[in-house]
Amino acid sequence: MSERYEIRVAGSGGQGVILAAVIIGQAAALMEEGLNSVQTQAYGPEARGGASKSEVVIARGEIDYPKATKPNLQVILTQKAADEYAGDTARGGTIILDDTFVQKDPDVEANIFRLPIVKTARDVIGREIVTNMVALGAVARILEVDGQMKSESIKNTILASVPKGSEELNTKAFEEGYKLMKEKK
Amino acid sequence: MSERYEIRVAGSGGQGVILAAVIIGQAAALMEEGLNSVQTQAYGPEARGGASKSEVVIARGEIDYPKATKPNLQVILTQKAADEYAGDTARGGTIILDDTFVQKDPDVEANIFRLPIVKTARDVIGREIVTNMVALGAVARILEVDGQMKSESIKNTILASVPKGSEELNTKAFEEGYKLMKEKK
Numbered sequence: 001m002s003e004r005y006e007i008r009v010a011g012s013g014g015q016g017v018i019l020a021a022v023i024i025g026q027a028a029a030l031m032e033e034g035l036n037s038v039q040t041q042a043y044g045p046e047a048r049g050g051a052s053k054s055e056v057v058i059a060r061g062e063i064d065y066p067k068a069t070k071p072n073l074q075v076i077l078t079q080k081a082a083d084e085y086a087g088d089t090a091r092g093g094t095i096i097l098d099d100t101f102v103q104k105d106p107d108v109e110a111n112i113f114r115l116p117i118v119k120t121a122r123d124v125i126g127r128e129i130v131t132n133m134v135a136l137g138a139v140a141r142i143l144e145v146d147g148q149m150k151s152e153s154i155k156n157t158i159l160a161s162v163p164k165g166s167e168e169l170n171t172k173a174f175e176e177g178y179k180l181m182k183e184k185k
Numbered sequence: 186m187s188e189r190y191e192i193r194v195a196g197s198g199g200q201g202v203i204l205a206a207v208i209i210g211q212a213a214a215l216m217e218e219g220l221n222s223v224q225t226q227a228y229g230p231e232a233r234g235g236a237s238k239s240e241v242v243i244a245r246g247e248i249d250y251p252k253a254t255k256p257n258l259q260v261i262l263t264q265k266a267a268d269e270y271a272g273d274t275a276r277g278g279t280i281i282l283d284d285t286f287v288q289k290d291p292d293v294e295a296n297i298f299r300l301p302i303v304k305t306a307r308d309v310i311g312r313e314i315v316t317n318m319v320a321l322g323a324v325a326r327i328l329e330v331d332g333q334m335k336s337e338s339i340k341n342t343i344l345a346s347v348p349k350g351s352e353e354l355n356t357k358a359f360e361e362g363y364k365l366m367k368e369k370k
Binding site for chain 2: 018022025026028029034035036037038039040041042043044045063066067
């Protein structure tokens with residue numbers, strides 16, 4: 001894996017982007033992965049009313065600078081987030097877009113995958129609240145293909161993080177997201 | 186207020202320290218407060234099995250370095266967290282300790298307040314899961330006295346962050362924590 005890998009999850013307030021990023025950060029630090037990670041969110045007057053974003057930096061070594069400046073992987077769940085953040089993607093990086101809320105493909109050089117994340121949460125799982133877990137499934141597939149970490153590490157961290165009784169709902173959402181991405185890459 | 190104010194919430198896995206720090210960061214950025222904030226957590230091999238910590242930096246201006254190096258305010262919910270982190274407190278800073286899980290006062294120069302945070306969650310509210318909300322009440326009082334932000338800003342952010350139906354439980358926990366701290370400062 002590369003020395004430093006940056007991930008950003010961006011969307012609107014209620015989409016659970018913080019929890020998604022927290023789970024990626026925790027998964028990276030599992031014994032089996034042995035990585036370091038730093039997870040951040042910034043808030044401020046300029047962010048208000050804008051898109052909400054949450055970031056994770058993972059690395060085998062120490063992480064000096066904790067923010068994502070050129071994300072290797074972005075998950076973008078609203079048009080506003082696409083407009084604001086897609087342009088930052090690292091050269092050769094990946095963007096996963098939600099096909100309900102992002103209408104216009106960003107005009108950037110990146111591997112862009114348009115997936116029915118919100119639709120799957122709504123229609124397959126029946127609960128839009130698991131949008132972030134569907135997104136995590138797609139993320140897990142990319143991280144696996146990119147050689148960053150095993151998809152199981154993210155799944156196990158989800159199991160340990162969600163409220164008791166909701167494990168099945170959340171892992172089903174995760175698996176659907178994983179499948180969506182696997183069909184493409 | 187000072188140019189930069191650092192807050193750290195430290196405890197063990199299930200105590201909700203991340204949500205507490207996220208809420209402080211979001212409250213700082215409310216229109217009425219107009220501050221910038223950055224909220225972070227770091228994970229890694231050396232953190233595994235150790236104390237869990239979550240940090241927020243707030244400032245009127247831009248925040249260059251997002252981690253807390255000399256926290257002005259620390260909330261410490263376990264003995265392990267006390268042993269690891271109490272020594273970092275800024276000169277003239279404040280430590281709020283939970284009196285159930287922290288048995289030994291740290292030997293550091295700081296304003297130390299020993300409060301029944303976990304006991305209040307358990308016995309007054311009847312739900313240990315709101316430990317973090319009781320802690321936030323105590324934090325809100327300190328931030329108010331220190332001139333950083335209004336306690337209402339944290340309370341309103343809690344209302345906007347917790348699951349529907351749990352608002353009363355969580356704000357009651359917040360208010361009990363605020364009272365605990367107000368009796369002392």
